[in-house]
Amino acid sequence: MKTFYGIKTNEYPKSSCNKIHNKIRKSDCLRHCIKTTNTIVMISHDESTNTCMCCGDVTGEDIPGSNWKSYVRRTMPCANGYMSYEVMSYQTCLRYFPVPVTYESAGALCQADGANLIKIDSQKKFDVFKEYHVPIANNTLIQVWIESIKVDGQWQFHDGSPMPNVCRINMSGEPEEVHVRACIHGSTNLYYQDAPNNMIFHYSCEYSP
Incomplete structure (x- = not known):
């Protein structure tokens, strides 16, 4: 609770939050919320009743109580040129580089910038990738190189x-x-295409602050 959702708030959970019972520890509450809530705005936990509240929407009425402990996410500023996005339970910073390089060079350049070549490892990450890059493409x-390697006929990281x-x-x-x-x-024509290392394309880097 002190890493990503580490900022304590005096807010009460809301009627619009999802209530879960039998969560003895705050860490159990956090794990459950990560699994069940697409975008977490706030997490509340009551140790006296072992009640957990996962809040993706805080527009509802207050659920008052003296034993609630509520936490909101800690958002760190991204480095210059990077854009901040929330992916499941963590923050990621993305930056597109319109520089044609080989796959190997793209990875090395990202690492030199304190980041890694973007890794699209979930539907949510794919959605964020699309949201960020479609306006850049502007029809x-x-x-853009993405982290990938084909081993024994299988695509992997x-x-x-x-x-x-998540994409053909x-x-x-x-x-x-x-x-x-x-x-x-x-906005709809987005697909993956295989390529050898010696071809040159643009690349995007990511890191978690």
């Missing part, structure tokens, strides 16, 4: 975890096409 085609099926991948079938770039053109 023109931009192609560098840590070995599989890439989720157009594949040429050539053995050297072992990375993926995202092709963005308009």
